[in-house]
Amino acid sequence: MRRNLATALEMEGFGVLTAENDVVGVATAKAELPDLIVCDVMMPELDGYGVIKELRADKATATTPFIFLTAKGEKPDIRAGMNLGADDYLTKPVVKADLLAAIRARFEREAARERELDSRIEEARRFAPNFDSPAPLEQKLGLTPREAEVLLWVAQGKSNGEIAVICGAAEKTVKHHLTQIFQKLGVEGRNAATLQALEVLSTQ
Amino acid sequence: MRRNLATALEMEGFGVLTAENDVVGVATAKAELPDLIVCDVMMPELDGYGVIKELRADKATATTPFIFLTAKGEKPDIRAGMNLGADDYLTKPVVKADLLAAIRARFEREAARERELDSRIEEARRFAPNFDSPAPLEQKLGLTPREAEVLLWVAQGKSNGEIAVICGAAEKTVKHHLTQIFQKLGVEGRNAATLQALEVLSTQ
DNA sequence: CCGTCTATCAGACCAAGGTCCCAGTTGGCT
DNA sequence: AGCCAACTGGGACCTTGGTCTGATAGACGG
Numbered sequence: 001m002r003r004n005l006a007t008a009l010e011m012e013g014f015g016v017l018t019a020e021n022d023v024v025g026v027a028t029a030k031a032e033l034p035d036l037i038v039c040d041v042m043m044p045e046l047d048g049y050g051v052i053k054e055l056r057a058d059k060a061t062a063t064t065p066f067i068f069l070t071a072k073g074e075k076p077d078i079r080a081g082m083n084l085g086a087d088d089y090l091t092k093p094v095v096k097a098d099l100l101a102a103i104r105a106r107f108e109r110e111a112a113r114e115r116e117l118d119s120r121i122e123e124a125r126r127f128a129p130n131f132d133s134p135a136p137l138e139q140k141l142g143l144t145p146r147e148a149e150v151l152l153w154v155a156q157g158k159s160n161g162e163i164a165v166i167c168g169a170a171e172k173t174v175k176h177h178l179t180q181i182f183q184k185l186g187v188e189g190r191n192a193a194t195l196q197a198l199e200v201l202s203t204q
Numbered sequence: 205m206r207r208n209l210a211t212a213l214e215m216e217g218f219g220v221l222t223a224e225n226d227v228v229g230v231a232t233a234k235a236e237l238p239d240l241i242v243c244d245v246m247m248p249e250l251d252g253y254g255v256i257k258e259l260r261a262d263k264a265t266a267t268t269p270f271i272f273l274t275a276k277g278e279k280p281d282i283r284a285g286m287n288l289g290a291d292d293y294l295t296k297p298v299v300k301a302d303l304l305a306a307i308r309a310r311f312e313r314e315a316a317r318e319r320e321l322d323s324r325i326e327e328a329r330r331f332a333p334n335f336d337s338p339a340p341l342e343q344k345l346g347l348t349p350r351e352a353e354v355l356l357w358v359a360q361g362k363s364n365g366e367i368a369v370i371c372g373a374a375e376k377t378v379k380h381h382l383t384q385i386f387q388k389l390g391v392e393g394r395n396a397a398t399l400q401a402l403e404v405l406s407t408q
Numbered sequence: 409c410c411g412t413c414t415a416t417c418a419g420a421c422c423a424a425g426g427t428c429c430c431a432g433t434t435g436g437c438t
Numbered sequence: 439a440g441c442c443a444a445c446t447g448g449g450a451c452c453t454t455g456g457t458c459t460g461a462t463a464g465a466c467g468g
Contacts, residue, residue: 127406
């Protein structure tokens, strides 16, 4: 049965790993991190429910698509399997076409999620430091409020003169704050300070 | 039936929206973007299969957990529903406990995915400009190879003298490249140029 | 009341950044 | 052969950045 299934899937172009029982299956799943898991319910030690519980509890396999394929086709069996976080539940007898369709459907579903995830990551990784408030600089870099304010403008490429105008202080004062900042950050020059500030303002 | 179900869910603390048929259901789902959808199969115009096809085709609802709850409980019906990307399929008669458990299981599954996604976003949003290659600067900012190289080091906080050593050129030459760079980027000073460079190097 | 922290500012001084003008070399394209 | 773009450098010159020393003033807690 298992061999039949494996060869059928391989003929469709899938890479297949098999395991002879529940315990071995959990181990190989955690080791190989497959893209999808097909699993029976009736097995000696953990049984299928135990397998999915184990896999769902492990961060690495918690979101792996998981399909039950079993002769235990009573409603309570199905509900138990699905409620443990299975993604589909096929009851024997199963024709090859159904299994393939189910697998493809789960892959398609996973692909849709992946697309959404990609766009959200794309969004997140955009270079967008938040120049709204000097508070993060004050806290994360241990600066005084005024120093944080000055650094906020330095990080935006302002010159000391401009910052003096913006903050309503003399350029000398700005310079003084800057030396304090450089010392606290352990850097030389406004460039290195800017890099640190951007790091803080980007990760938030 | 629908009212029964809605009040039952509301009593469990869920916010519930209802729709009297397939077409209205699709419209409200697209408008309100619910966290989960429960849907019958037998409906006048689209039927349940049409509903899920529509929703899966729309980027905004493509990954919303979707549960069929219907009297059409024959195996081919179930397979059809699941293969269209449903996440669970409950056949009437359904006891309240089963529905609640199914909903909670889907939410839990979604939460697990969300946790994984959060960690991946956290990874991605880290401030990590890629200083490996000047090529992006050359292309996206319209610089010559040498100019891009100089800017790459400027963006890392190097002084003109240091860059001269690194690039094996006279400081005068570095300065000359910099004036070219400033002109091309339309900025004054290395700070503003650094900001533009980091933007390019961060978004990749 | 006194010390500490924060913010303010000044003068002197040097290093670094940046501009302007100019000029030689290489390499590819026509 | 001639041209153009890129890379290279020099000299003169000014601006900005940054340090050092030193000083005043309000706020705040012990």
